[in-house]
Amino acid sequence: MTPTPVAQASEELIVVGKVSTVYGVKGWVKLYSFTEPMSNLLDYSGLHIKRGEQWQPVTITEGRLHGKSLVAALEGVDDREQARALAGCELAISQSELASLPEDEFYWHQLEGLQVLTDVDRQLLGVVDHMMATGANDVMVVSPCEGSIDQTERLVPYVPDIYVTAVNLDEGTILVDWDPAF
16 A cells, blocks of 8 residues: 555544454454444445544455444455554545535534533533543544633533534534533
8 A cells, every 4th residue: 555645635534444454364344433324334435444643545345233332344455464554544535525414413423512501691611622422322532722700620421402402514603502511
């Protein structure tokens, strides 16, 4: 696998998974997928892998579900040592490969970095640092930022119409029905 820069550096890449470890002796790898369902990771044609600071195209030549994870063969990775060198590498696609969502649904990467404010008095709680899947519902990890009411990290369930009352991507805000004491 020869390092090749992404052709369009201006096109935003979205991380959709990572290589977790080797699988077998023929260069296969286990993949951790951030997609829902997880098998969607095997279907992207424009996949890229990050080696060091460099993104390069990568092709999954074969892949399948294996228990609660995915296993795959990557083009140009023919033995266990080559596969081991990829452990921990992120996998991404161009934003243009993502399916369109209904108006009131969002991808996690769209929510990350947005300011989170209380809906009643617009107190700034912080910004969405990242999202977590908990099984019951997704959770926003809200980290303090300049101007936030305190230095508390908050875990706010992403439950529309209950805790999340509005998302405005243009304004960069999420309004929540949330007690700032929590």
